[in-house]
Amino acid sequence: MKKLVAILLTAVMICSVFPAVFAEGEVPFQVENGGFETGDFTGWTLPEGWPVDESGNPLGLSSDTTYWAEEMPFNQAGNYHLDGWATTIPEPESWHITSSHFVLGGVGYITVRMGGRTAAVKVFKADGTQVGLFRNRHFKDSGFPSVKKGVGGSWADMATFIIDLRDYIGEELYLELWDEESPGSWAQAFFDEVVTLYDEIPDYKTKVDVVKDGNSTEMVEIPWQRVLNVYN
Numbered sequence: 001m002k003k004l005v006a007i008l009l010t011a012v013m014i015c016s017v018f019p020a021v022f023a024e025g026e027v028p029f030q031v032e033n034g035g036f037e038t039g040d041f042t043g044w045t046l047p048e049g050w051p052v053d054e055s056g057n058p059l060g061l062s063s064d065t066t067y068w069a070e071e072m073p074f075n076q077a078g079n080y081h082l083d084g085w086a087t088t089i090p091e092p093e094s095w096h097i098t099s100s101h102f103v104l105g106g107v108g109y110i111t112v113r114m115g116g117r118t119a120a121v122k123v124f125k126a127d128g129t130q131v132g133l134f135r136n137r138h139f140k141d142s143g144f145p146s147v148k149k150g151v152g153g154s155w156a157d158m159a160t161f162i163i164d165l166r167d168y169i170g171e172e173l174y175l176e177l178w179d180e181e182s183p184g185s186w187a188q189a190f191f192d193e194v195v196t197l198y199d200e201i202p203d204y205k206t207k208v209d210v211v212k213d214g215n216s217t218e219m220v221e222i223p224w225q226r227v228l229n230v231y232n
């Protein structure tokens with residue numbers, strides 16, 4: 001009996017650590033390679049003409065956790081993120097990449113880390129109908145080099161944004177990660193950790209990412225935040 005209980009407990013633990021990532025059909029609940037942890041663009045579609053290195057590999061992924069002499073934090077998750085600078089695409093220009101298709105499961109919320117003034121996430125139905133536009137509203141060019149809330153600003157550091165897609169639960173969707181065209185400085189975008197399946201609504205009021213502050217050894221919090229749909 002004890003053994004049976006132990007087996008059942010183990011099964012429950014495995015299920016909670018590794019939630020089902022495949023829908024009933026072929027299309028999974030989670031976008032492929034949402035955190036770029038393959039170290040390449042597996043699962044993502046790049047536009048024609050995207051810059052490549054001398055071996056023909058697309059540019060744009062970085063494993064740097066900080067930038068500049070002040071060691072500003074990117075708030076990268078894992079070992080890689082998508083880095084606008086690393087694409088080598090000139091700053092005044094716009095770019096985007098397209099995710100694999102997913103079926104929106106769970107509670108209908110997704111999260112994306114984004115930084116840079118012109119970062120945005122667009123959401124589409126499988127037939128190409130756009131249903132969402134969610135812009136980074138974390139960018140703030142003051143208080144350099146601190147990213148501490150209420151004291152510093154936000155530049156290439158990514159915050160985790162919670163996107164409410166409950167209207168589309170059960171539907172097949174895909175995302176585009178955008179560096180939107182815009183005049184002026186900091187027309188850059190940085191992305192990581194696209195998660196499209198949650199079994200519980202992430203509590204954006206309490207969740208934070210913790211990073212080492214710019215030019216400091218102090219650990220500071222980057223709060224998760226809700227981002228509203230501005231597509232119409």
Ligand SMILES: [Ca+2]
Pocket residue numbers: 035036037076077078079080081192193
């Ligand atoms: Ca990552």
Ligand SMILES: [Ca+2]
Pocket residue numbers: 090091092093094095118179180181187188189
């Ligand atoms: Ca740009």
